Amino acid sequence: MRPLFHPAIEDVRPEAILHALADPSRAAIFAKIMRAGCVEACSAVSAVGDRVIPKSSLSNHFKVLREAGLIRSERHGVEVRNHSRWTEVEARFPGLLAGIINAYASDIDSDVRAAKTAASQ
Amino acid sequence: MRPLFHPAIEDVRPEAILHALADPSRAAIFAKIMRAGCVEACSAVSAVGDRVIPKSSLSNHFKVLREAGLIRSERHGVEVRNHSRWTEVEARFPGLLAGIINAYASDIDSDVRAAKTAASQ
DNA sequence: CCCATAGTTCGGAACTTCGGAACTAATGGA
DNA sequence: TCCATTAGTTCCGAAGTTCCGAACTATGGG
Numbered sequence: 001m002r003p004l005f006h007p008a009i010e011d012v013r014p015e016a017i018l019h020a021l022a023d024p025s026r027a028a029i030f031a032k033i034m035r036a037g038c039v040e041a042c043s044a045v046s047a048v049g050d051r052v053i054p055k056s057s058l059s060n061h062f063k064v065l066r067e068a069g070l071i072r073s074e075r076h077g078v079e080v081r082n083h084s085r086w087t088e089v090e091a092r093f094p095g096l097l098a099g100i101i102n103a104y105a106s107d108i109d110s111d112v113r114a115a116k117t118a119a120s121q
Numbered sequence: 122m123r124p125l126f127h128p129a130i131e132d133v134r135p136e137a138i139l140h141a142l143a144d145p146s147r148a149a150i151f152a153k154i155m156r157a158g159c160v161e162a163c164s165a166v167s168a169v170g171d172r173v174i175p176k177s178s179l180s181n182h183f184k185v186l187r188e189a190g191l192i193r194s195e196r197h198g199v200e201v202r203n204h205s206r207w208t209e210v211e212a213r214f215p216g217l218l219a220g221i222i223n224a225y226a227s228d229i230d231s232d233v234r235a236a237k238t239a240a241s242q
Numbered sequence: 243c244c245c246a247t248a249g250t251t252c253g254g255a256a257c258t259t260c261g262g263a264a265c266t267a268a269t270g271g272a
Numbered sequence: 273t274c275c276a277t278t279a280g281t282t283c284c285g286a287a288g289t290t291c292c293g294a295a296c297t298a299t300g301g302g
Contacts, residue, residue, distance in 0.1 A: 013228065014148075015148070017224070018140075019139075019140075019143040022136050023136065027135075027136070041248070042248075054293075055248085056251080059251090060290080060292095077248090078249085079299095093220070093228075095216055099217040103138070106214065162280090177283095178259085179280090180281055181259080196267095198267095198269070199277095199279050
């Protein structure tokens with residue numbers, strides 16, 4: 001199997017980070033990996049809120065986060081272990097990730113709104 | 122002609138802002154409006170770097186920025202005057218815009234790379 | 243060797259973006 | 273008034289992207 005590609009920190013582009021985190025599911029996955037320090041297995045994040053994410057979509061979300069330079073993934077046997085690259089990204093783009101993560105965190109009403117909408121469908 | 126729609130600040134969503142600014146052309150347009158305080162006429166931003174943007178694409182870029190809550194546009198006769206909503210957005214999502222704009226500003230090598238000629242700035 | 247588990251790849255349907263051409267709206271001049 | 277000009281919007285087809293089920297691959301255990 002193809003080894004996992006990670007850009008060098010100097011090749012990380014702001015637009016890739018914004019694109020990756022412009023998707024609320026991916027932002028939630030990234031926030032979770034950050035809070036946990038490390039997530040063992042992609043499938044440890046099999047749902048975001050009350051919404052289940054299909055395996056193939058999840059795989060793609062991790063790929064987008066990885067190629068944007070936000071996470072580092074290593075195969076350990078049958079599973080993949082994911083770490084955030086916060087420290088490196090923070091050094092390159094100070095304040096960027098904090099601003100984004102805080103924005104999502106403070107947007108509480110909308111989370112509630114989204115959860116209610118999803119629940120009523 | 123249909124009046125221009127602007128979301129109330131409390132309806133502004135982080136993902137819309139990230140999506141709007143994940144496009145380097147739009148980020149450059151927004152940065153220019155911010156620096157200038159106000160841009161008179163969309164067509165005052167007819168090119169980004171060495172790349173000319175077609176009228177219809179420009180019109181769409183302004184619409185995306187407007188609907189994300191980043192700018193406020195008013196018709197003045199035949200032209201549209203655009204202001205950034207920095208203060209409002211900053212109050213709602215502190216540090217978000219500064220982080221993004223600084224990230225693009227510090228990513229100078231890549232602008233040069235993308236522009237290829239980059240004789241002026 | 244077979245099975246289960248964890249992830250990736252494939253491929254088609256649905257959606258989004260891009261940009262040229264045609265359009266509308268306001269203004270200024272004859 | 274009528275016409276030209278300027279500024280921006282809308283329409284629509286082509287090209288590109290995203291989503292997700294199904295088929296696939298890789299690893300480890302029994």
